[in-house]
Amino acid sequence: xxxxxxxxFGLIKRLSRFIKNDASVIRGPGDDCAVVAYDKTRYMxxxxxxxxxxxxxxxxxxxxxxxxxxxxxxxSDIAACSGVPRYALVSLGLPAxxxxxxxxxxxxxMNRLARAFGLNIVGGDMSKAAALTIDVSMLGLVEKKRxxxxxxxxxxxxxxxxxxxxxxxxxKHLRFIPRLKEARFxxxxxxxxxxxxxxxxxxxxxxxxxxxxRVGAVLYEKMIPQSRQCLCxxxxxxxxxxxxxxxxxxxxxxLKLLSKGQGKYYPIGFITGKDLGFRLxxxxxxxxxxxxxxxxxx
Amino acid sequence: xxxxxxxxFGLIKRLSRFIKNDASVIRGPGDDCAVVAYDKTRYMxxxxxxxxxxxxxxxxxxxxxxxxxxxxxxxSDIAACSGVPRYALVSLGLPAxxxxxxxxxxxxxMNRLARAFGLNIVGGDMSKAAALTIDVSMLGLVEKKRxxxxxxxxxxxxxxxxxxxxxxxxxKHLRFIPRLKEARFxxxxxxxxxxxxxxxxxxxxxxxxxxxxRVGAVLYEKMIPQSRQCLCxxxxxxxxxxxxxxxxxxxxxxLKLLSKGQGKYYPIGFITGKDLGFRLxxxxxxxxxxxxxxxxxx
Numbered sequence: 001x002x003x004x005x006x007x008x009f010g011l012i013k014r015l016s017r018f019i020k021n022d023a024s025v026i027r028g029p030g031d032d033c034a035v036v037a038y039d040k041t042r043y044m045x046x047x048x049x050x051x052x053x054x055x056x057x058x059x060x061x062x063x064x065x066x067x068x069x070x071x072x073x074x075x076s077d078i079a080a081c082s083g084v085p086r087y088a089l090v091s092l093g094l095p096a097x098x099x100x101x102x103x104x105x106x107x108x109x110m111n112r113l114a115r116a117f118g119l120n121i122v123g124g125d126m127s128k129a130a131a132l133t134i135d136v137s138m139l140g141l142v143e144k145k146r147x148x149x150x151x152x153x154x155x156x157x158x159x160x161x162x163x164x165x166x167x168x169x170x171x172k173h174l175r176f177i178p179r180l181k182e183a184r185f186x187x188x189x190x191x192x193x194x195x196x197x198x199x200x201x202x203x204x205x206x207x208x209x210x211x212x213x214r215v216g217a218v219l220y221e222k223m224i225p226q227s228r229q230c231l232c233x234x235x236x237x238x239x240x241x242x243x244x245x246x247x248x249x250x251x252x253x254x255l256k257l258l259s260k261g262q263g264k265y266y267p268i269g270f271i272t273g274k275d276l277g278f279r280l281x282x283x284x285x286x287x288x289x290x291x292x293x294x295x296x297x298x
Numbered sequence: 299x300x301x302x303x304x305x306x307f308g309l310i311k312r313l314s315r316f317i318k319n320d321a322s323v324i325r326g327p328g329d330d331c332a333v334v335a336y337d338k339t340r341y342m343x344x345x346x347x348x349x350x351x352x353x354x355x356x357x358x359x360x361x362x363x364x365x366x367x368x369x370x371x372x373x374s375d376i377a378a379c380s381g382v383p384r385y386a387l388v389s390l391g392l393p394a395x396x397x398x399x400x401x402x403x404x405x406x407x408m409n410r411l412a413r414a415f416g417l418n419i420v421g422g423d424m425s426k427a428a429a430l431t432i433d434v435s436m437l438g439l440v441e442k443k444r445x446x447x448x449x450x451x452x453x454x455x456x457x458x459x460x461x462x463x464x465x466x467x468x469x470k471h472l473r474f475i476p477r478l479k480e481a482r483f484x485x486x487x488x489x490x491x492x493x494x495x496x497x498x499x500x501x502x503x504x505x506x507x508x509x510x511x512r513v514g515a516v517l518y519e520k521m522i523p524q525s526r527q528c529l530c531x532x533x534x535x536x537x538x539x540x541x542x543x544x545x546x547x548x549x550x551x552x553l554k555l556l557s558k559g560q561g562k563y564y565p566i567g568f569i570t571g572k573d574l575g576f577r578l579x580x581x582x583x584x585x586x587x588x589x590x591x592x593x594x595x596x
Contacts, residue, residue, distance in 0.1 A: 001397055001398045001399065002394070002395070002397065002398070003392060003394065003396065003397075003398055003401070004394065005398070006398060008424055011398060011401065011424070012424070014398065014402065015401070015402065015405045018402075018405055018406055018409040019409060019419055020409075020413060021418040021419070021420065022416070022418060024384075024418070025385075025418050025420055028418075028419075028420050028421065029420065029421045029422060033421070034385070034387070034420035034421035036384075036385055036418070036420060039337065046385060046387055046420055046421060046437070047387070047421060047423075048387040048388075048389050048421065048422060048423050048433070048435060049389070049423050050389040050390075050391055050423050050424075050425040050427075050431075050433065051425070052391055052425050052426065052427045052428075052431075054428070055425055055426045055427070056425065086322075086334075087323075087332070087334055087344060089332070089344055089345070089346040089435050090346075091346050091347070091348040091389075091433045091435075092348075093348055093350055093391075093431060094301065094596075096300070096301065096302065096596060097300070098301065099299055099300065099301075100299045100300070100301055100303075100304060100309060100312065101299065103301070103309065103313070104312065104313065104316075107313050107316055108316055111316040111317060111318075115318060118320070120319040120320060120322070120323050120326075120334070121317055121319070121326075122319065122323055122326050122327065122332035122334060122344055123326065123327045123331070123332035123344055123345060123346065124327060124346060125345075125346050125347050125348050125433075126306055126309070126310070126348075127348040127349070127350050127353055127354065128350065128353045128596065129348075129350045129353070129429065129431065130350075130352070130428045130429045131427065131428045131429075133348070133350075133391060133427065133431055135346070135348065135389045135423075135433040135435075137346060137387050137389075137433075137435035139344070139437070298392075298394060298426065
């Protein structure tokens with residue numbers, strides 16, 4: 001059977017059946033980060049992201065920005081769980097023809113971003129490969145009280161995003177700032193029920209929250225902030241690679257956030273009961289179903 | 299400049315210059331694992347290994363054994379530092395044509411080995427890729443007193459290996475048992491000054507110990523145990539992928555180890571001053587220089 005028949009998420013579900021972990025694993029595969037025991041007050045967050053030339057970046061793009069992105073996507077996963085990044089390992093798959101200078105530029109891009117966020121790059125591995133491949137694994141820490149996952153959204157919650165969406169492929173995906181500070185600000189001052197970073201697209205990533213939390217949602221077309229590079233509503237809904245935070249807070253906290261958030265956080269809809277499905281309210285007031293479409297590898 | 303001009307180790311040296319880590323990083327890149335602060339009595343060990351089809355395994359090999367190997371090489375790195383493996387992340391680069399059944403077999407091979415060593419596979423990532431690529435990152439723990447690195451071999455130490463060498467490519471590289479129990483046995487009962495796992499070959503990996511410890515060594519040709527699959531002395535010295543432990547202990551502990559080690563540990567030479575170089579004593583008593591040759595990616 002080919003992967004495309006069941007898709008990436010179908011495959012992940014099938015593989016998850018094999019896993020048997022011990023009690024120190026608070027959350028295994030299925031969220032932005034795995035969560036494991038650390039000390040009395042904190043959990044450890046673990047995540048990894050593989051980028052491949054021709055899939056996630058092209059040979060012509062600025063190598064420093066490629067390196068930057070390889071690290072930034074994992075930082076964004078740590079942010080989605082409200083964590084603080086601490087350590088990273090970097091595996092490089094290198095075609096024999098790639099120049100030392102290019103590798104150094106990729107590496108410089110990574111290390112600059114690492115320093116900006118207090119992250120330590122502590123090791124790595126190299127292998128020959130047909131296409132340039134960068135796999136970053138990252139370890140973060142989060143106070144138990146401040147861990148946010150996808151699974152606790154409640155009917156009545158207001159849904160927010162941390163910035164305009166759409167058109168990321170036209171540049172932002174190489175330069176986005178992982179929303180680590182914003183996530184820490186949110187969990188320091190507000191109750192955040194569920195959070196995810198938008199990598200595959202608003203529709204698909206919100207769907208992950210709805211599935212994990214067993215709830216429904218309605219989004220308001222007019223309230224979804226579109227970036228300058230955004231082509232249309234569909235691009236904002238499913239273009240992907242925005243790497244903004246998508247999160248839900250109870251109504252009381254939503255009001256507080258609107259007044260204290262310095263205009264950085266956009267309310268776009270609210271969480272409903274599961275039976276109401278996943279809907280978009282158009283400018284004309286009519287509601288249509290949203291299909292959880294977005295970027296798919298297979 | 300092409301990578302082959304400076305080699306993998308030359309490239310690693312160049313990249314290391316960019317890294318600036320904080321005080322929690324006890325050892326950054328350059329050993330089998332990175333070592334970072336954990337709690338009062340223990341360190342955390344971090345390592346990753348990337349395997350690529352056509353480089354580290356072939357498309358025809360048993361997928362369960364491929365998965366097994368992908369995990370085993372990182373377990374071997376944890377063993378080399380005398381650690382206990384705890385968590386792993388797995389990134390898969392998948393060609394669209396690879397079947398779900400093959401991926402499941404790879405995954406089953408990983409999970410079986412993980413369970414045998416109390417390792418939790420807690421998450422991962424998937425990407426499209428031209429060649430099947432498996433990157434495993436692993437976290438282990440080690441008591442501060444029992445951490446062993448490459449850098450503390452002393453003149454007079456006896457050099458040991460944990461099993462016969464050579465010919466691994468003819469089968470053992472897919473089925474080897476990571477020497478976790480052996481490493482824990484060694485550091486529970488003996489003083490181990492330096493340790494590494496043999497991945498690139500005895501000559502090259504011992505050279506890493508000599509460089510890190512600033513010492514020399516002499517090996518006795520007749521004492522180097524050759525596996526049944528081993529073709530010749532050169533194969534034992536530089537075939538690579540043996541994944542046995544290579545370690546040095548002071549003479550007093552060497553005698554203890556020989557009597558309590560149940561014949562599992564083979565003394566093969568001793569550590570000398572740096573000025574004496576890296577030599578092999580032949581059966582005829584003549585000494586020749588050993589070149590630190592072994593497997594090289596570039």
